[in-house]
Amino acid sequence: MASVSMTINGKQVSGEVEGRTLLVEFLREHQRLTGTHVGCDTTQCGACTIHMNGEAVKSCTMLAVQADSAEVSTIEGLANGDELHPMQEAFREHHGLQCGFCTPGMIMSATALAKRNPSPSEADVRHWLEGNLCRCTGYHNIVKAVMAGARAMNA
Amino acid sequence: MYEFNYQKAGSVADAAAKVAGADDGTLMAGGMTLIPTLKQRLAMPSDVVDIGQLADLQGISVAGGKVSIGSMTTHDTVANSADVKGAIPALTVLASGIGDPMVRNRGTMGGSVANNDPAADYPGAVLGLGATVVTDKREIAGDDFFTGMFETALDEGEIITRIDFPVPTKAAYTKFPNPASRYAIVGVFVAQTADGVRVAVTGAGGTAFRATEMEAALNANFSPSALDGISVSADGLNKDIHASAEYRAHLIGVMAKRAVAACG
Incomplete structure (x- = not known):
């Protein structure tokens, strides 16, 4: 197990993950941020797209450990309260x-x-x-x- | 996914040591091919050594008639580099046509070249420009680098550090992409260089290759019509659900003519 910490939607989080834990699993299952979807799980469909350090990436094709120390934004971070982005x-x-x-x-x-x-x-x-x-x-x-x-x- | 040991390399030497010290270690660049491969268990290394973030392997410089690109430079960085566009615009065209924006933000030139997928774009540029692949051990001429389907001249654990592309007089890359994956069904890189014309074909065969008959014709007359009458044999070309070998052979001629025309 490895420790990872990152900023997700402006909030500092950390957790213990295996090397094989995908970033999308960390978001959905560890952080319960289920707005990011797993569609194809093969880097094709883009349902898992998030931003890492300001750039769009497919979170099903990254390991959680690769996002260590990164700034991550997900769909949950876009709206400002009840006001849609x-x-x-x-x-x-x-x-x-x-x-x-x-x-x-x-x-x-x-x-x-x-x-x-x-x-x-x-x-x-x-x-x-x-x-x-x-x-x-x-x-x-x-x-x-x-x-x-x-x-x-x-x- | 099956369990493996993830190791982040602190330097190129550290990466080489970590791969050498593992039971069955593999290097990971951007992971755009490796992670799907691990998911499908097409490869099951004991250790994955991550070199994608190494600062020494990033960056682009243009000097002395060549464009040097660090192996872990992403496709997106190459695609949007004003320096590359100024020196070899065909390279920015090639990089901007790989995969999709999210893949280009992670995928790297060195990873693509080391993997040598028969349908990858970069092998076309390495062969088409007569580039030099620089590793942590030596320099390898582009003409000697691609040895077969997913096979290269790299030794076990050898790490590409950068690729030097000589600046040509003119060059263009044209591909017929698979409409879903954007991999090349056939891609042709044409360059007019100080040492003559080079024509490299990717996507069509087991590995990228040079079309020497086309090179001879273009050395005599650098125009699309010079390729009239040159037919490419379908023997040994790839065939799959997307295109037959005969179709690929035909596309080589079409893409080559378009690339020559695009050279202007």
Whole structure:
């Protein structure tokens, strides 16, 4: 067992993990932050996307020990109390979800895009979301939501 | 996942010692291939030695007609490097087409080259530019590095520290990506260098290879039409649910022409 400590959504946490413990297991099962989803578990679907040190990563393809000392943000850290984050609000407004399973990963990926590109085109968004799969195939409204959310975040 | 012993390396020498000291140790770079491989138990090393975070293996420098990239530099860093874009824009194009944004934030050039997946992009650039792979023990010419499917000239436990890419006159990389994984079904890297034209093909065979007949034609006339009439044999090329060997052979010609055209 190894000790890890990291900042998750602004809060310092620590815990004991095995070397093989995935970051997503640490988030969901040790920290009970179940907003981050495990979809494919094979680095393809992006449902487990979180931010580590400000960059989007797939938490099913990282060991918890690799996030030692890192700043981690998850979907739970976005809203400000009852007030949705602008990207969450854009997904609600544009109905950017059907079953909702991929949504946390989509939103974490989208906020990473918005930080790099304040006004992404439809093509920019579709290229960026190559690592996020929606099995409902709800991409049309997701893309609209991401474009609107990025503009709202940078307004 | 099965239980293994995770060890974080403090330096390149420490990593080599930790791998040598383990029953069955393996190096981990960004982990974008290794972690899925461990999950599936396609490899079951006793020890995983993490070199991904080593500061000595990060960074990009451009000097003396070459671009030197630290082995643990991520694809995203290469893709967004103004220095690389200024010297070898084809490399930034290649790096920006690997996987997806999250994979590019973790995956590293050295990890990709050491793994030598037949459908990986970087082997095309290493061969296509005639790069030099620098390890903790020696320098290996790009032409001698890729020895077979998932096989390289690296010794057990040998660690790539950086790769030096000579700056070409012109270069371009064009790939026909698998629409789901973005791995190359066929990728062709074309470079006009001081020593002549180099054409490297990835994705099509067991490992990346040079298309010497195309190189000869392009040395005589560097234009897409110079490749008219050159047909590539499908013998020994990869075939899978995505593309037959014959289709891949055809794509080599198409991608090569597009790469020459993209050289401008």
